Amino acid sequence: MPTKTEVPPQDRVKANFVSGDIHMVDPFTQTLIRSGLADQYFLSAMYMALSESSKKDAVEGQLASIGNAWGKEFYLQLNNRIQENPSDNIHKPQDYLKDEFVEHLNSYFSYSGLGQFRITEGHKFYVISMNNPAILYIEKSAIYIPLFAGFFSGLFSSVAAKELDCIPLTTANRQDQIHFALSIPAVINEIRTLQKSGKSEADILNQYNNQHLQ
Numbered sequence: 001m002p003t004k005t006e007v008p009p010q011d012r013v014k015a016n017f018v019s020g021d022i023h024m025v026d027p028f029t030q031t032l033i034r035s036g037l038a039d040q041y042f043l044s045a046m047y048m049a050l051s052e053s054s055k056k057d058a059v060e061g062q063l064a065s066i067g068n069a070w071g072k073e074f075y076l077q078l079n080n081r082i083q084e085n086p087s088d089n090i091h092k093p094q095d096y097l098k099d100e101f102v103e104h105l106n107s108y109f110s111y112s113g114l115g116q117f118r119i120t121e122g123h124k125f126y127v128i129s130m131n132n133p134a135i136l137y138i139e140k141s142a143i144y145i146p147l148f149a150g151f152f153s154g155l156f157s158s159v160a161a162k163e164l165d166c167i168p169l170t171t172a173n174r175q176d177q178i179h180f181a182l183s184i185p186a187v188i189n190e191i192r193t194l195q196k197s198g199k200s201e202a203d204i205l206n207q208y209n210n211q212h213l214q
Helices: 040-051 056-084 098-111 141-160 185-196 201-207
Strands: 013-016 021-025 032-035 116-121 126-131 165-168 177-183
Touching (some): 098 116, 177 185
Antiparallel strands (some): 021 032
């Protein structure tokens, strides 16, 4: 891991309420970078703009595409930062141990007010759990779930250097946690078919012998 200079707590976030932007600590380099905030009003406006000319399924597909581009861009920016701060051990994002990568991503999520996540390997697919995601507490929160599914598919496709897809497993209206399945497209299509047939999250986990991940 690169040697880091710890930024004092009081300097980790600097907000400019006049210009409407913030600077926060980059969890990978410990330097301050500018970060925009996609708050409730922005996301609601984006959803309204998309829904004016599209049906619900089409909007969800568009949000997933936006999330996918976001995940790929996150990977590219991380790789660029690693190249700008080279070390003997880390030359690309894949050089991080799994736990280190998850820790860094959780730092990014926390600073962005997106909650926390963990990823667990199961049979035929990974289960990604988002805990206490702030976005799920706002009105019409379910519309943003495809955005995160797209983000995870874009990010981990870049990490794995092969196409991966992601789908929400949690369909119940809960605000504390939501689960996603991450795998190759063929497996995700199987899960999507099961969901359309009325299978619940628990049913799907049981069918793939992943009930221990509930």
